Amino acid sequence: IISGYRTQSSQLLCDRAVAIIEADYADESLTLTDVSARLAVSPNYLSALIKKNKGENFVSLLTACRMRHAYDLIVCSTMKILEVAERCGMSFSYFAKKFLAVYGKTCKEYIEEMRIIKAEEFLVFTDFDLQKISSETGFSDCSHMIKSFKKLRGITPKQYRIKLAE
Helix, strand or coil, rough: CCCHHHHHHHHHHHHHHHHHHHHHCCCCCCHHHHHHHHHCCHHHHHHHHHHHHHHHHHHHHHHHHHHHHHHHHHHHHHCHHHHHHHCCCCCCHHHHHHHHHHCCCHHHHHHHHHHHHHHHHHHHHCCCCHHHHHHHHHCCCCHHHHHHHHHCCCCCCHHHHHHCCC
């Protein structure tokens, strides 16, 4: 009975630590020591609990949380990458390094890929001209969209639309 209570208590403490990380991920000064102080346990004890219950360390949990939130900001906003990094409590260089490690491409490459996917949707489902599509998908101008589209898809947006009509 005591062993079961300890396991349940350990899991609850670990869940509370994760909840603090989720709530305060944007605080770049958030540390294991801060979280353990809030939970009234030693940092070493909390570190061991997190490792045992979650299978990863505090820094990995915090970084994963920050990267999930950064991903959401990139996909759902027009924020600059530096702003996303700052909003998620990371320096630009650390964010860029972690983004590449997690997603396998740079943030710029990822954003460009998302814009091209959106452009493909416009090409398929609307009769918007390329100027309108480029502005709707966040490209600075039409020629930039055409160049990026061709680089990633091997054909121009116009050729893509013609190919769909066949």
